[in-house]
Amino acid sequence: MATVRIPGGWPATEEQARAVQDRLRARVVLDEPGPPPGTGLVAGVDVAYDDARDVVAAAAVVLDAATLEVVAEATAVGRVSFPYVPGLLAFREIPTVLAALDALPRPPGLVVCDGYGRAHPRRFGLASHLGVLTGLPTIGVAKNPFTFTHDAPAAPRGSTSALLAGNEEVGRALRTRDAVKPVFVSVGHRVDLGNACAHTLALTPAYRLPETTRRADALCRRALREAAP
DNA sequence: GCGACAG
């Protein structure tokens, strides 16, 4: 699948990386509802690292949104392109993730990222960045609230509470299992927040994390294991 | 200046 080429090379410093985020943020589309949950193809992407050997492996797993069955898988291996810096995660993950997505037979209707979208210091997290570069609808589902605040959602699965940056709702804490720690959902690109939560619920029939990210996590770990000599 | 901080 084709990726949009953005002018400008890969940032070499944190300052340059932040400038890239500030520039690309204008391309994020927030006024589309996104695809209906339970229909079409949904992809999960994740990355595993071996910093000692400077190897990174990414996986993209495509599920049929109606049945949650795997319909396509792809992996890519590369070199670590950026250190982990809170707020700049995308620069560490995106090159290899793009390679894995490009290796898919056809593009999915939605991409679920392991991390944040709008819930980000500059409102341009990994999911937003990946959405702008691919043009695909994206959402972020994270395991931690990062620097944001929230009240605990009610105990039943499906309960939500606002994830707040001051008074701004940048995402939602969403309970995907009864009485289990919530996940943190935020919009990436071309999907609204309510729909992002609905997709997340549709992708969590049995576990706290979406099937997409669980599958992608397992696959990228295997790819890393089978890559490093 | 110090601490916190998606993966």
Add this chain to the structure above:
DNA sequence: ATCTTGTCGC
């Protein structure tokens, strides 16, 4: 993210 064994529970 990653380093790591057993263990409690459905």
